[in-house]
Amino acid sequence: MNTIGILTSGGDAPGMNSAIRAAVRTALNNGMRIKGIRNGYDGLMKGDIYEMNVSSVADIIHKGGTILGTARSTDFKNKEGQERGAQILSDYGIEGLIVIGGDGSFKGAKALSDLGIKTIGIPGTIDNDMGYTDYTIGFFTAIETVIDAIGKLRDTSSSHGRAVVIEVMGRNCGDLGLYSGLAGGAESIIVPEHEFSIDDIVEKMEHGRKRGKLHHLITLAEGVGDPYSIARELEERTGIETKVTILGHVQRGGAPSSVDRLLGSTMGSRAVELLLEEKTGLAIGYVDGKLIEVDIDQAVGKKSQFDENLYELANNLSK
Ligand code: ADP
Numbered sequence: 431m432n433t434i435g436i437l438t439s440g441g442d443a444p445g446m447n448s449a450i451r452a453a454v455r456t457a458l459n460n461g462m463r464i465k466g467i468r469n470g471y472d473g474l475m476k477g478d479i480y481e482m483n484v485s486s487v488a489d490i491i492h493k494g495g496t497i498l499g500t501a502r503s504t505d506f507k508n509k510e511g512q513e514r515g516a517q518i519l520s521d522y523g524i525e526g527l528i529v530i531g532g533d534g535s536f537k538g539a540k541a542l543s544d545l546g547i548k549t550i551g552i553p554g555t556i557d558n559d560m561g562y563t564d565y566t567i568g569f570f571t572a573i574e575t576v577i578d579a580i581g582k583l584r585d586t587s588s589s590h591g592r593a594v595v596i597e598v599m600g601r602n603c604g605d606l607g608l609y610s611g612l613a614g615g616a617e618s619i620i621v622p623e624h625e626f627s628i629d630d631i632v633e634k635m636e637h638g639r640k641r642g643k644l645h646h647l648i649t650l651a652e653g654v655g656d657p658y659s660i661a662r663e664l665e666e667r668t669g670i671e672t673k674v675t676i677l678g679h680v681q682r683g684g685a686p687s688s689v690d691r692l693l694g695s696t697m698g699s700r701a702v703e704l705l706l707e708e709k710t711g712l713a714i715g716y717v718d719g720k721l722i723e724v725d726i727d728q729a730v731g732k733k734s735q736f737d738e739n740l741y742e743l744a745n746n747l748s749k
């Protein structure tokens with residue numbers, strides 16, 4: 431294989447640049463050419479493609495976002511769009527493709543692999559919602575961002591004797607809320623994987639107040655409920671003023687953490703090695719401390735296993 435391509439797709443995630451850098455440098459070190467495809471599948475269908483060299487990826491390992499740009503493309507979900515993408519890859523002489531993204535992006539990668547393009551997937555999303563891998567690139571940086579916010583909200587909430595509902599991202603997955611809630615010492619954690627009970631939170635808030643706790647921090651995974659309604663109900667029932675902070679896209683940015691740089695660097699390099707071995711239709715993951723590869727078919731749609739032990743621990747520690 432002489433020429434490969436690389437794209438990032440779906441929501442950006444800190445550490446994607448580390449993966450791009452590793453893939454580009456590994457390809458060049460092995461005498462291959464590598465082309466960057468801008469703005470995910472959207473850019474692919476438009477032929478927005480450029481030759482990358484060693485300098486294209488200089489000074490990016492520490493940068494959030496993705497230098498390639500990313501997009502969500504509806505057209506690529508159709509057979510026609512996928513065939514156009516495959517045709518453009520072959521017009522540009524691209525024999526192998528690395529796709530960095532989440533579950534949706536992997537479905538696109540699978541479609542291209544089925545159309546004869548050798549394709550490898552690298553998991554990049556802050557949601558950690560891909561069940562075949564323990565962690566996705568971007569997840570740990572997002573946790574750092576959330577716990578930084580939790581720490582600041584703790585300061586002001588304690589000063590005013592308030593509670594705060596902190597809405598975090600995660601799509602349909604509670605990992606970001608759980609891990610950041612545990613690491614940030616949140617008193618209550620609301621995730622899609624568990625029915626939540628307002629009664630339990632009210633009881634915790636009242637119990638905390640009795641023992642002199644001035645704040646009550648609640649992480650709420652997006653989509654589980656309306657943060658303003660939850661806050662209003664808690665305030666009405668406890669008499670404790672309850673604010674809402676929606677962290678939003680701030681969770682997607684920032685310099686990647688060490689873990690995300692390491693995941694990006696190792697996975698980016700491995701993806702090129704797999705293409706050199708003429709492999710296709712594989713997703714790289716990280717399981718029990720090691721890089722693994724599985725058929726992208728097995729990776730797609732595999733829901734992540736919610737860590738019940740961590741959830742129980744977080745609840746026990748916040749009593
Ligand atoms: P993520 O990759 O983070 O899960 P999305 O679900 O938005 O993000 O998917 C990213 C892109 O992947 C979509 O905009 C679309 O171009 C492509 N994609 C999603 N689902 C499919 C599908 N079923 N078939 C082909 N491509 C898809």
Ligand code: F6P
Pocket residue numbers: 441532555556557599600601652682
């Ligand atoms: O998949 C990453 C993610 O940030 C989710 O947590 C969130 O639901 C979604 O993307 C937001 O998407 P957008 O940036 O398109 O608003």
